[in-house]
Amino acid sequence: MKRTSQACDLVLWLGSLIGRQESESGKGFPATAERAISKSMGYSRWAITAVLGLLMAASSFGQVKGLYSYTAGQAMLPAVATTASSSRSSYIVTMSMAGPGETMELRAWNDAGGYLVRIGTANWTPGTGPSAFAYAIATLDANRVVAAYADESSNLYVGVWMVGATNPSPFYLQGMGSTTASGSLGPAYGAGLAITALSATEVVTAAVDPAGNLRVQTWAIDAYGDVALQNTEVGGGILNVFMTAINSTQVATAVDSNDGDSVIRVWQIGTGGAITKQGDYSLTGANNITTGIALAPLGGLLGNYEVMTSYAHNIVSKGVPVGTELQVRSWGISSAGNVTIGQTGTDANGAFESAIAWTPGLNPVTVSMENTSGGTTESAAEAWKYNATSWSVSSSTNITEVTNPGSITLVSEGTSGGVNYYVAAFPDSSGNLRVEVLSYTP
Numbered sequence: 001m002k003r004t005s006q007a008c009d010l011v012l013w014l015g016s017l018i019g020r021q022e023s024e025s026g027k028g029f030p031a032t033a034e035r036a037i038s039k040s041m042g043y044s045r046w047a048i049t050a051v052l053g054l055l056m057a058a059s060s061f062g063q064v065k066g067l068y069s070y071t072a073g074q075a076m077l078p079a080v081a082t083t084a085s086s087s088r089s090s091y092i093v094t095m096s097m098a099g100p101g102e103t104m105e106l107r108a109w110n111d112a113g114g115y116l117v118r119i120g121t122a123n124w125t126p127g128t129g130p131s132a133f134a135y136a137i138a139t140l141d142a143n144r145v146v147a148a149y150a151d152e153s154s155n156l157y158v159g160v161w162m163v164g165a166t167n168p169s170p171f172y173l174q175g176m177g178s179t180t181a182s183g184s185l186g187p188a189y190g191a192g193l194a195i196t197a198l199s200a201t202e203v204v205t206a207a208v209d210p211a212g213n214l215r216v217q218t219w220a221i222d223a224y225g226d227v228a229l230q231n232t233e234v235g236g237g238i239l240n241v242f243m244t245a246i247n248s249t250q251v252a253t254a255v256d257s258n259d260g261d262s263v264i265r266v267w268q269i270g271t272g273g274a275i276t277k278q279g280d281y282s283l284t285g286a287n288n289i290t291t292g293i294a295l296a297p298l299g300g301l302l303g304n305y306e307v308m309t310s311y312a313h314n315i316v317s318k319g320v321p322v323g324t325e326l327q328v329r330s331w332g333i334s335s336a337g338n339v340t341i342g343q344t345g346t347d348a349n350g351a352f353e354s355a356i357a358w359t360p361g362l363n364p365v366t367v368s369m370e371n372t373s374g375g376t377t378e379s380a381a382e383a384w385k386y387n388a389t390s391w392s393v394s395s396s397t398n399i400t401e402v403t404n405p406g407s408i409t410l411v412s413e414g415t416s417g418g419v420n421y422y423v424a425a426f427p428d429s430s431g432n433l434r435v436e437v438l439s440y441t442p
Contacts, residue, residue, distance in 0.1 A: 062441035064365065064381045064397045070116040072107060074098040075433030080409045080425035081137040081145045083163055088414040091163040092116070093145045093171075094425050095137045096433055104132050104149060108163050108171040109435065111413070111423075116435060120171025124159065126178070127151025134183050134193035134207065139411075141200040144174065144225070148195040150183020154210045156217075158195070158203065160225035177227030182215055183207045191240035198248050198269060202230075206243045206253050214238045214255055214265075218273030230273025235265070242293040244358075246305045246333060250278070254293040254309045262288045262311065266337040278337020287314040288327070292356040292410075296330050297364050298386065305333045306342065308364050310356040313346070326354050326368050328384055328391050345384055345391025355410035357422050363394060365440055367410045367424045379408070381424065383440045399424065399436055413437070 078096035082089035092109045104124045109116040125131075129152040137147045143164050149157045159176040182205070183193055192208040201221050209215040214235035220228045237258040245251050246266070253265045265280040288311040296306035313327040330342030347368070354368035363383040378398055385394040413421035420440045428434040 062383075062395065064383050064395045064438060064440050066381070066397055066399050067437045067439055068115050069434055069436040070109060070118065071428065072118070072433040072435070074431050075427050076100070076102075076431075077407050078409060078425040078427070078433055079135060079137045080411055080423055080435070081139050082411055082413050082423060083145060084139050084142050085414050088416040088421055091119075091143070091145075092413075092423050092435060093137060093161065093163060094433060094435060095135055095147055096425075097131055101131050103130050104135065106137075106147065106161065106171075107433070108161075110164065111437065116437070119164070120169065122161075122171060122173065124149065124173065126157040126159065126176060127155050128153045134191075136193045136195045136205075138195045138197055138203070140197050140203070140221070144200075146195060146197060146203050146221070148183075148193050148205050148207075150193055150207060154181050154183050155179070156182035156193075156205065156207060158205065158219050158227045160221060160227060162225070174225030175221070175227055177219060177229060179217065179229045179232075181210055182217060182232075184210045184212070191242070194241050194243035194253070196243050196245040196251055198245055198251070202269070202273065204243065204245070204251050204267075204269065206241045206251075208238055208241060209234070212237045212258065214241060214253065216251075216253070216267055216275055218269055218275060220273060231275050233267070233275040233277065235277070238263075240290060242290060242309075244293050244295050244307055246295065246307065250305075250333075250335075250337065252293065252307050252331075252333060254290050254307075256288070256290050257282070260285060260287075262286050262290055262309075264293075264307070264309065264331050264339050266333055266339060268337060279339050281331065281339040281341060283341075286311075287316055288312070289314070291354045292366075294356045294358040294364060294412075297358060298330070304335065307331050307333060308356060308358075310354045310366055310368075312353065326366065328356065328364065328366065330386075330391070343386070343390050345393070347382065347393055353408055355408045355424070357410045357412045363420075363440060363442060365410070365412075365420075365422055365438070367399070367408050367422075367426075367438075369408060379426070381422070381438050395440070397438075399438070418442070 075096035080094045083091040094107045108120045132149045134150040140146045157178045160174045162174045194206045197203045207215045216233045218230040238255040242254045262283040266278045268276045292310040296308045311327045312324045315323045326347040328345045332340040356366045367381045382393045382396040384391045408426045410424045422438045424436045
């Protein structure tokens with residue numbers, strides 16, 4: 001059943017008020033896409049979403065689909081990023097190791113629209129030892145991604161990678177910068193480090209530092225791709241970190257603190273990369289393990305924004321853990337950095353690992369590893385809808401089995417012809433890197 005004309009008119013009107021914004025999902029992976037629908041905080045925010053909910057109530061939602069994929073060599077805990085595009089990204093870059101102690105390998109693909117073409121592979125060992133303790137990758141611009149690498153001595157390296165060039169090669173390291181004492185072994189490697197771009201000339205990293213504290217740092221990138229550290233701000237003790245750019249001057253981090261709370265924190269980035277903590281919100285004793293953060297599909301109206309987080313929520317009965325379930329939650333963020341709690345959605349299947357990506361429109365998408373009712377393990381891509389009081393799954397599809405906890409990453413690839421595209425990366429059942437392109441048609 002098609003959407004009502006009133007709903008389409010309102011969507012188009014709201015969409016005409018909104019600009020473009022870079023965003024990030026899960027383990028430091030941004031994507032650029034057009035915000036189609038927004039909401040503000042307070043009464044205006046809920047009024048808008050309530051009206052949209054009523055207009056969309058009689059509508060049917062599209063389907064999540066797995067389109068095509070590529071399988072490469074052995075990969076542990078891959079990270080993935082796409083290049084920025086006005087419609088749909090052309091390039092995909094993954095970052096992974098074959099196993100503990102192995103060399104970091106980056107692989108680049110061209111998405112040809114019906115299949116993936118591998119265009120380059122590069123090893124990256126900028127620090128001491130052969131392997132990274134933590135790593136992340138993010139969109140920078142139409143032909144570049146930016147990667148972060150923490151070595152065995154807690155040195156942090158930020159490198160700019162050019163994709164699709166003709167000279168000197170289709171895929172190469174353009175420039176790099178580094179700093180000390182800014183990365184340590186976080187849970188599942190990738191969860192200890194995140195990176196996001198505010199623009200093509202400035203990025204932000206967030207890391208679990210050697211003392212176990214959150215360390216936020218800004219980096220400037222010049223015309224030649226060289227990277228220079230600008231400023232550092234240190235927060236409290238955390239277990240892992242995820243981050244997304246909200247706009248060109250604000251980022252949000254999602255962390256699990258040492259005392260078991262899940263915390264959303266907003267940071268303002270000023271002139272010269274100056275960092276100021278603006279506000280935060282703590283879910284005290286929430287029994288959550290944070291698995292991702294993304295700019296929300298409803299964010300941006302009237303100077304306010306929204307992010308969404310995904311969690312593996314621990315179900316406790318009589319003080320004893322009895323399982324996990326996937327939860328998503330929206331958060332309102334003002335231009336002043338104030339954080340307000342939004343609505344929650346739950347998938348009853350036990351999800352002990354998940355990733356979330358931002359989507360234009362009403363439907364963020366997650367990819368999660370779940371325990372089915374029969375006790376087997378499978379993975380699913382799910383689109384979520386908002387019904388003015390909560391989030392719920394509107395469509396899902398099974399994808400190749402994910403076998404390693406902490407191994408799923410997901411980013412938005414943009415929109416083309418009214419279809420939203422995503423890229424998921426994970427080890428398949430044989431431990432090989434699998435890059436899968438998914439779509440969702442609202």
